[in-house]
Amino acid sequence: MYRYDSIDQKIVDDRVAQFRDQTQRYLAGDITEEEFLPLRLQNGLYVQRLAPMLRVCIPYGMLSSAQIRMLAHVARKYDKGYGHITTRQNIQYNWPALKNVPDILADLATVEMHAVQTSGNCIRNFTADPFAGVAVDEVMDPRPYCEVMRQWATFHPEFAFLPRKFKMAVCGSKTDRAAILVHDIGMMLTTNDAGEIGFEVFVGGGMGRTPVIGSLISPFVAEKDILTYLEAILRVYNLFGNRLNKYKARIKILVRAMGPEAFAAKVEEEWEHLKGSESTVTPEEIDRMKSFFPTPDYRILDDAVASNIDQQLVQQREEHQAFDRWITRNTREHRQPGYISVVLSLKPIGVPPGDVTAEQLDAIADLADKYSLGEARTTKEQNIVLADVAKDQLFDLWQACKPLGFASPTIGTLSDMICCPGGDFCSLANAKSIPVAEAIQRKFDDLDYLYDLGDISLNISGCMNACGHHHVGNIGVLGVDKKGEEWYQIQLGGDQGKQASLAKVLGPSFSREQVPDIIEKLLNSFVEVRIEGESFLETYRRVGHDGFKAAAYA
Amino acid sequence: MPKIILDGSVVEDSWNVVREDAPSALAELGEANTLVPLDCWNALQAESDKMPANVGVWIASTELPDQIEGDLQSIPVIGVDFPAFADGRGFSIGRLLRQRFQYTGQIRAIGSPIRDQLSYLVRCGFNAFQLAEHYDPEQALASLKDFSDAYQGAVDEPVPLFRRRG
Known part of the structure; x- marks a missing residue:
């Protein structure tokens, strides 16, 4: 990954000093609230419902283990012991004190990190493929x-x-x-x-x-x-x-x-x-x-060893159904023979999607060091990718992931929801989103059912600013405010790839309690009319909106 | 006399920005140093080939340098208005004046620029700043030097860092 030289480091250090001075002048009353607003925003600092929120930049999702340990340190020292991976591959902290932010930025700068331009009316972080450099379908990194x-x-x-x-x-x-x-x-x-x-x-x-x-x-x-x-x-x-x-x-x-x-x-x-x-x-x-993103020094296996590893993996998968499920859902093919990419799920039931504790961050850093060349990536689906895992270490990695809460074998399923912080934290939100995600996860917790449904994206935003990317969810849920009450609009048919499409609103909105039941009706309708092998989106595109609408309001 | 920042120092300044009741003829101007609005400038320009040295123009954030008529180089001061400090059009206008139109005279940020925009304004070609009243211009000088280097080419340093790294 990219490493700073002395000039990069000096520029980021200059920024820390600049913001320290700005914060002091603001606290002394020398900068007005209105003038301080864009200054703090361009250093990632929002004022939220309960406390300031600091969004730290993870350029195109790339992290070294040293950086991840620093993120854990920040969570522990300045926050309530956790952070939140955002839908734009950054991490945000919900509880820092304004006066501490210059110190946080100074700590981050020691590992070549910052919160520059993570908010405000400026150029934000660049989004890229979390499987960059290792994906089999990659044309160029x-x-x-x-x-x-x-x-x-x-x-x-x-x-x-x-x-x-x-x-x-x-x-x-x-x-x-x-x-x-x-x-x-x-x-x-x-x-x-x-x-x-x-x-x-x-x-x-x-x-x-x-x-x-x-x-x-x-x-x-x-x-x-x-x-x-x-x-x-x-x-x-x-x-x-x-x-x-x-x-x-x-x-x-x-x-x-x-x-x-x-x-x-x-x-x-x-x-x-x-x-x-x-x-x-x-x-x-x-x-x-390009020299910062070289092909790693991969271990080259001779055919006999490679075939041994493959055989062992087949055996492990036969012996451990849970391991087999995890490999099926939570790994991605790698361009280098003998390697595989692993997605660590940050979506266990009962935890706000994307939330990660300081202990988990430290554990991710350790896993990255032990299994994936000391690097990890964040995804806009709010999970973590270990891109370069040797196949013969998969079983060990899986066992290490289980007690840490990373092994939910649900990547790409209904349970792997994208969800913004919503009304629990965000002052822009019209409605809560985290409890909706949890209710849906709890209702659809049967793995066989989730696997039978196949790939399906369910994206939840607590307001129309769409941090939860509801427009491009196969199923999108949008929190709306109706006369001071929280309601939820459901949308169908969104997709984010090269064939991107925007989800279409189903009809009148629902109460929070109704949302899981409506999702169930939509899924039942899908299961009923799908042709074998079709994904939810394919079925939707084939049969159209109206059948689903009728099912939802039946 | 009010104080402004000019070329990195605080100086007394005598230029007056006319926002309303702009003169309709050169004769109305008198001796005072005056920045007039763009449409006024263009009208006065039509009246005489040679504008007096005590007249400059200021342009609004909705206007562009190519709308300024006459010989740009002979204008002593061009003001660029920031009706609100968050209206960032002036940053592009400054660069256009310097880099597209090769204007070498004074470019002055007027309206509501704030101290913490100074380093970016300098990079965009501004060399004079009329800050809001609650800023002490002497103290504000420090903000001119917020950064020791910059990644991208701009007016002060057109060569981007990637062509300058050792």
Whole structure:
């Protein structure tokens, strides 16, 4: 993964000193509340319902074991002993005291971490595939490019006071696991006819109260030109985005108002002035970034040993049904023979999705050191990936995971819900989301039933800001406020991949108690009409919305 | 006389920003150093080929440098308005003035820029700052040097860090 040199370290240290000074001046009354707001937001600090909330950046989801131990330390020393993995691969703490935040940032800086631009109307963290570098369907590793862009975006002086927040994602695999079509800018790594590397660029996707699928504005921007092209997009947005109404301020609204073609033309016009400038990325810089993400020194097995390991695994799976289930659901194929990627579930029943204790964080760091080359990744589905596990260590790893609460064999099932913190913590929320997730998990806790349902995404947001990505859930649940009461709208048919689609509202909303029963009716309807082998989404797309609607309101 | 930050020091300043009742003819201007709104500037510009040295222009955050008529280089001061400090259009306007239009005169942030925006404003080409009254400009000087280096190219350093790393 990327490691700081002395300049990177100095810049982050400068930031800590800057925020320490700002916090002191704020506490002394020298900065107004209104002026302090964007300063603290751009250091990840929200003021929440019960306490401030600090969101720490995990660039495109990559963590070293030393960083994970620091996250545990922060949870223990400054918070109530836990953190929460977010739907954008970051981690947030719900209970830090404002006066301690400069110290937290200083501690984080010792392991090359920060909370820069994790909130506020600026360029946020880049989303990438948690299986980057190891996925069998990967065409190009997105991480070196994410790092080039991360550095460009960090403390970008022109784009720190945009009309609204700005999120980007980069995908380098055949299956899009970064949800590029629902980001402000989505980039798909590709090559042109000449074999040069570049990006297909989509703009104006997003969730929130006006969900939109991104529009293709350039089929190929060469890798060397990507920063100047991004700068052109951001400048057009900064100058022409709506600043009068925050609900119309995202770039998707500008793209829609201008039309994608006119927007693309405006960007091209701006880009003409920037293209070829010194911000053009050099081949040396791309090579330097790639050198931080080398193919690890994998153990090369001869055929006899490999076949022995495979045989042993077959035997272990036969002997331990739970192990077999866990492998089926919680591991992913690896491009290197003899290796596999493992997803540690942060979705045991009764724990808010994505919550992780300091002890668990320390344990993840130990597991990463012992089983996965000292690194781990966060996923936007709020789980943890150990990307490089040797197959002969799987059984040991599984046994280690069980007492830690990471072994729920439910990845990709109904039980592996995406869920925002909701009304229990967030001051924006209209309704609670965590108790809804728990009620659904409890109702559908039979593994055979979950497996029979197959891959299905159920995403819950406590308000229309859509942190729980409900628009792209196969089943989406949205908390709404009706005359001071919490109600829940159910949506169907969302998907986040290359065939991204936005979920469609089923009809009138339901009370919290009704939600699990309605989900049950929808699932029964699916089981009834599916053709063998079909996923929930495939069935939905084949039979349409109305049958499900009728079942829900029957 | 009010104090502003100019080229890294606090100085007394005599430029007055006219927001309302802009003069309709050069004769109304008198001797005072005055920044007039864009439409006023363009109208006065039509009146004379050579504008007096005590007149500059300020542009609103909804306006763009290419709307300024006449010889840009001869304008002593261009003000860029921040009607609210969170209105970040001025950052792009500053860069356009310096990097697209090669303007070398004074670019002044007016309206409501805040102390903690100074380092970014400098990077975007601003060299003069009229901060809100509750800021002591002497103390605010410290915020000009919040960062020792920067990743991306901008006005103060057009060469991005990746071309400068050892």
